[in-house]
Amino acid sequence: MTKPRAIYWFRTDLRLHDSPALKAALDLKPECLYPIWTWDPHYVYRAKVGVNRWQFLLDCQTDLSSSITKINPKSKLHVIREAPQTLFPKLFKAWRISHLIFEKDTDAYARDRDESVVELARNAGVQVIIKTGRTLYDPDELVEHTGRKPTMSISQVQAAGKKIGEIPRPIPAPKSLPDPGDMSIDFEQEHPPTDPDLNAHDRTESDKSYKSLAGPNSDFAPPTLEELGFPPATSPHRGGETVALEMLSSITSDKTYTATFEKPKTAPTAFEPAATTVLSPHLHFGSLSVREFFWRVQDVVDKYKGKASEPPTSLTGQLLFRDMYFGAQAHLGHAFAQTIGNSHCRFIPWHLPSVVSPTSMRAGHDYQIDDPQAEEWFQRWKFGRTGFPWIDALMRQLRQEGWIHHLGRHAVACFLTRGGCYIDWERGAEVFEEWLVDHETACNVGNWQWLSCTAFYSQFYRCYSPIAFPKKTDKEGQFVKRYCPELENFPDKYIYEPWRAPIADQKAWGCLIKGDTCGEDGEYKVYPKPMFDFPTRREVCKQAMKKAYSVGLHGNDQQVLDGTWRKLFDDDAEGPTDGKDGPVGAMIDDVAEEDYDDHGEMVDTSHGEESEGKQAGQGGNRASPKKAAHKRKAQGTLDGVVKRTKKN
DNA sequence: GTTTACGTTGCCAGT
DNA sequence: TACTGGCAACGTAAA
Numbered sequence A: 001m002t003k004p005r006a007i008y009w010f011r012t013d014l015r016l017h018d019s020p021a022l023k024a025a026l027d028l029k030p031e032c033l034y035p036i037w038t039w040d041p042h043y044v045y046r047a048k049v050g051v052n053r054w055q056f057l058l059d060c061q062t063d064l065s066s067s068i069t070k071i072n073p074k075s076k077l078h079v080i081r082e083a084p085q086t087l088f089p090k091l092f093k094a095w096r097i098s099h100l101i102f103e104k105d106t107d108a109y110a111r112d113r114d115e116s117v118v119e120l121a122r123n124a125g126v127q128v129i130i131k132t133g134r135t136l137y138d139p140d141e142l143v144e145h146t147g148r149k150p151t152m153s154i155s156q157v158q159a160a161g162k163k164i165g166e167i168p169r170p171i172p173a174p175k176s177l178p179d180p181g182d183m184s185i186d187f188e189q190e191h192p193p194t195d196p197d198l199n200a201h202d203r204t205e206s207d208k209s210y211k212s213l214a215g216p217n218s219d220f221a222p223p224t225l226e227e228l229g230f231p232p233a234t235s236p237h238r239g240g241e242t243v244a245l246e247m248l249s250s251i252t253s254d255k256t257y258t259a260t261f262e263k264p265k266t267a268p269t270a271f272e273p274a275a276t277t278v279l280s281p282h283l284h285f286g287s288l289s290v291r292e293f294f295w296r297v298q299d300v301v302d303k304y305k306g307k308a309s310e311p312p313t314s315l316t317g318q319l320l321f322r323d324m325y326f327g328a329q330a331h332l333g334h335a336f337a338q339t340i341g342n343s344h345c346r347f348i349p350w351h352l353p354s355v356v357s358p359t360s361m362r363a364g365h366d367y368q369i370d371d372p373q374a375e376e377w378f379q380r381w382k383f384g385r386t387g388f389p390w391i392d393a394l395m396r397q398l399r400q401e402g403w404i405h406h407l408g409r410h411a412v413a414c415f416l417t418r419g420g421c422y423i424d425w426e427r428g429a430e431v432f433e434e435w436l437v438d439h440e441t442a443c444n445v446g447n448w449q450w451l452s453c454t455a456f457y458s459q460f461y462r463c464y465s466p467i468a469f470p471k472k473t474d475k476e477g478q479f480v481k482r483y484c485p486e487l488e489n490f491p492d493k494y495i496y497e498p499w500r501a502p503i504a505d506q507k508a509w510g511c512l513i514k515g516d517t518c519g520e521d522g523e524y525k526v527y528p529k530p531m532f533d534f535p536t537r538r539e540v541c542k543q544a545m546k547k548a549y550s551v552g553l554h555g556n557d558q559q560v561l562d563g564t565w566r567k568l569f570d571d572d573a574e575g576p577t578d579g580k581d582g583p584v585g586a587m588i589d590d591v592a593e594e595d596y597d598d599h600g601e602m603v604d605t606s607h608g609e610e611s612e613g614k615q616a617g618q619g620g621n622r623a624s625p626k627k628a629a630h631k632r633k634a635q636g637t638l639d640g641v642v643k644r645t646k647k648n
Numbered sequence B: 001g002t003t004t005a006c007g008t009t010g011c012c013a014g015t
Numbered sequence C: 001t002a003c004t005g006g007c008a009a010c011g012t013a014a015a
Helices: A020-027 A041-046 A051-071 A084-094 A108-123 A139-144 A154-164 A241-252 A255-260 A280-285 A290-303 A315-337 A372-382 A389-401 A406-416 A425-435 A441-451 A478-483 A503-508 A534-551 A558-562 A564-568 A638-647
Strands: A005-009 A032-038 A078-080 A099-103 A127-131 A354-356 A363-369 A511-513 A519-521 A524-527 A610-612 A628-630
Touching: A005 A020, A020 A099, A020 A127, A032 A084, A051 A241, A051 A280, A084 A108, A099 A108, A108 A127, A108 A315, A139 A154, A139 A315, A154 A315, A241 A255, A241 A280, A241 A290, A255 A290, A290 A315, A315 A441, A363 A372, A363 A425, A372 A389, A372 A406, A389 A406, A389 A425, A389 A478, A406 A425, A406 A441, A425 A441, A503 A511, A558 A564
Parallel strands: A005 A032, A005 A099, A032 A078, A099 A127, A511 A524
Antiparallel strands: A354 A363, A363 A628, A519 A524, A610 A628
């Protein structure tokens, strides 16, 4: 019998330690093992991946590749620039592959992708081995133990986890790896459509990542940011298994910190160093195993003499929340990441709702500008010029560094949604998707639902103040001064509400508080006035939330899907409620069916930046003169493209 | 069926 | 500094 020839397909498991899937590959004792990473047009063009997250990914790939080479000088991580759905059949043949091994990924997109890859492998007679390793528990197994309900609370996770049994101890990194076989790739490279490119705005040069299968030097090396057309990263947070394990060791060497960690007591205003571990991006890319993290912490806790903290506030508790969100996502699938069609997400008539395809009922990155005021607030929030220093400092830190403290995320998310702007949480989630180095859909979407009180959490009357909240941990506003340096001379009294400072003082401190943007005026710097009166907006939002809660709709309710939810809200309520008829939130019913591909994703047919929507209020007394669907470049999925190619 | 306690991380005034 | 109760009041799970 011939020995197995195996491909190990790395994805969000960029590590050698504690990889159940890699162990399964090695247990085959294959004649050759090809460690590969497949480039994915979905990741390159259709997902919002900012430069800093790209850098983190490339760090992880580079480190993993050199770690592989240290174990076997003949091997490394082979990065191949083609979509897995078209590449694998060619690779199976060229390398005479018998086995394909990878770690399970329950993200909605990943499930679709992996399903088609498994099908391709079956057609090629290739055996597929899939092992769970991304979370503490297999999300599907977790859901099996909740009576097939999505995990919506930590107690459900703990109860289900108990039934599953003890979390497995980590598996050591392998000491040897088989050689890869012949690396010939004498087949044509399939080029994906590069339009639309959701990351085009970040590129300063043209994208060259699909010039050749094995890269510009034909050596299968990870690309550089230059190759992708991106400018250098601005984040100080760097990836790689080596860095991740060093960080973990440094954290667990402080026994008291590790054993007594309580998340709510950590300071969101702390920087250099941050008050929390900043290991989240490593968990996302798999450069750190979550079970390695769990057991290294648990072992410290078990030996700790004093009173250790416990879930959910403890360090291990944080990992349980991650599993909770993965469990919810595993059960709800694509619907998890949006309101429409989501049985567990409360329907709130937010401003700037997502455009939903009437065929697939999927929400994409397009959204409806139901209210120009809300759009202006959204842009000011996104780019850190709301006039509230705490909010602006956080948003600037996020954009520059790709990471902010968990409670900082709470502050900006509450502010954008139920505690200020009354803007759809999906808008905020998209910004986080683009800028966070630790972005993973399950946690990001779950936390946005939490903070917007649409799922997981419902105490909407508990609202973060952009003035009072940061004062608790940073009376002097050191954090604000770090990210909003124009306010560096403002005293404690005015640092969180600089608009209250007398003009003479503003001049003395070198910064005028006026207008709606940042900049300079003669010898003075300029920081904007607050974009609204916070106490007033907090009250407006609270009343609107109260109303939406009493209406009590969820994303999959018929009134939500057919647009008759409008009849249940007053025209002068917050949100796009005017008029009694019309489709769901931002579903634009004047888009022809042929504008959507066979997956229901919207295909770009726009002829300009904005187009007139059809839902302009008739007789609505709220100030919303123009309804325009904000159409970005569309988002066909790779799946659609690939399947169509196959059909032809 | 009803009541009660609780829920990772609010704010404010008062002790 | 660290705690308390009032604020207005949500959903869920246990009792």
